[in-house]
Amino acid sequence: MRLLSEFLTLLVASAIALSCGQQGDSKLGASDTPGITTTTTTSTLPEPSTPTTLVREPGEPSTTSTVPSSVTTSTIAASPAQAERASRLRPRVSNSFPHDPAAFTQGLVWNGGELFESTGLRGRSSLRRVNLETGEVLQRASLDSSLFAEGLEKVGDRLIQLTWQANTALVYDATTFERTGSFAYPTEGWGLCLDNQNRFVMSDGTSTLYFRDPVTFEEIGSVPVTLNGAPLERLNELECVNGEVYANVWLTNTIVKIDSATGAVVAEIDAAGLLSEAEAAGADVLNGIAYRPETATFLITGKNWPTLFEVTFE
Ligand SMILES: [Ca+2]
Numbered sequence: 001m002r003l004l005s006e007f008l009t010l011l012v013a014s015a016i017a018l019s020c021g022q023q024g025d026s027k028l029g030a031s032d033t034p035g036i037t038t039t040t041t042t043s044t045l046p047e048p049s050t051p052t053t054l055v056r057e058p059g060e061p062s063t064t065s066t067v068p069s070s071v072t073t074s075t076i077a078a079s080p081a082q083a084e085r086a087s088r089l090r091p092r093v094s095n096s097f098p099h100d101p102a103a104f105t106q107g108l109v110w111n112g113g114e115l116f117e118s119t120g121l122r123g124r125s126s127l128r129r130v131n132l133e134t135g136e137v138l139q140r141a142s143l144d145s146s147l148f149a150e151g152l153e154k155v156g157d158r159l160i161q162l163t164w165q166a167n168t169a170l171v172y173d174a175t176t177f178e179r180t181g182s183f184a185y186p187t188e189g190w191g192l193c194l195d196n197q198n199r200f201v202m203s204d205g206t207s208t209l210y211f212r213d214p215v216t217f218e219e220i221g222s223v224p225v226t227l228n229g230a231p232l233e234r235l236n237e238l239e240c241v242n243g244e245v246y247a248n249v250w251l252t253n254t255i256v257k258i259d260s261a262t263g264a265v266v267a268e269i270d271a272a273g274l275l276s277e278a279e280a281a282g283a284d285v286l287n288g289i290a291y292r293p294e295t296a297t298f299l300i301t302g303k304n305w306p307t308l309f310e311v312t313f314e
Pocket residue numbers: 107108109152192193237238239240288289290
């Protein structure tokens with residue numbers, strides 16, 4: 001089994017690398033990605049398409065046939081001597097709540113005692129206010145079927161929702177869910193959070209985190225993210241907690257804790273095994289993390305997961 005697992009992991013890494021290499025040039029046309037500064041191999045990952053037999057968007061490329069169990073990083077690693085090794089943590093579950101298994105979770109926010117969720121897929125994308133205890137959707141706004149919703153954050157009385165490839169963030173009144181505006185950005189949109197310096201932190205599927213102005217959404221900086229000295233790509237849903245950023249790593253059960261000043265991953269959280277085998281069979285990858293400051297706990301779930309877990313990382 002171990003050999004098979006390692007073979008599948010290698011196969012996946014090869015498939016992803018091959019996929020990137022084949023598609024990189026065609027996706028990085030100047031008209032598509034003005035101002036993009038990342039490499040061609042990291043901006044083209046088809047984030048929302050899904051592995052195995054799970055839901056995949058029509059027309060989106062398939063990259064893999066299985067889900068690697070751990071983070072894989074670039075093969076061009078920095079000298080281990082130069083990098084502080086990340087510590088390893090596991091989630092300790094204190095509560096579990098029902099979660100809509102039809103929700104293809106792309107963004108999760110806890111704010112003011114309320115849970116907000118962004119769900120993806122074209123034709124199924126939504127903004128939701130959710131009852132944490134019951135999983136009931138209390139309020140919902142549906143997106144135009146051309147849009148694929150991604151990361152979400154609440155700022156004051158506004159909700160900001162990224163879209164995957166439309167280079168557009170949607171702005172909503174957080175009470176009425178009425179659309180009140182939008183922001184443009186040049187990259188793909190994956191994850192979003194607001195940090196303790198009042199900056200948006202945004203991921204785009206690469207190893208770069210971007211900082212954006214909280215009012216204008218203009219880029220005001222960026223930081224390359226590294227795990228044990230090597231670039232860590234596929235950064236997905238985000239959560240800002242104090243000076244650190246927690247990120248789901250797409251296609252894995254890993255959440256990384258990133259020092260946003262240096263970009264270094266200071267801890268790897270292995271969240272494998274939260275779902276039973278039967279639950280996991282109908283679910284997609286881990287994605288969705290929200291911090292609950294009142295209890296110093298995290299709420300985590302996944303795409304089409306039937307359960308949302310309240311956890312601490314130990
Ligand atoms: Ca979040």
